[in-house]
Amino acid sequence: AVTCVAGDDWGDQLTDELGRLEADRDELFLMHRRGKRLVDGGGARRVATELQGLLL
Secondary structure, three states: OOOOHHHHHHHHHHEEEHHHHHHHHHHHHHHHHHHHHHHHOHHHHHHHHHHHHHHO
């Protein structure tokens, strides 16, 4: 038997998920830009330190 999920619930769930993905994408983009700026400024060591801080 196929379980039928109410259309609205499914739509809301999808919208929430898309919102989260978009927020993640924006955050990654900002991190990427900040990293590029640090590298362009000759701060490769600072980038490594910052990345380490994010991963820990």
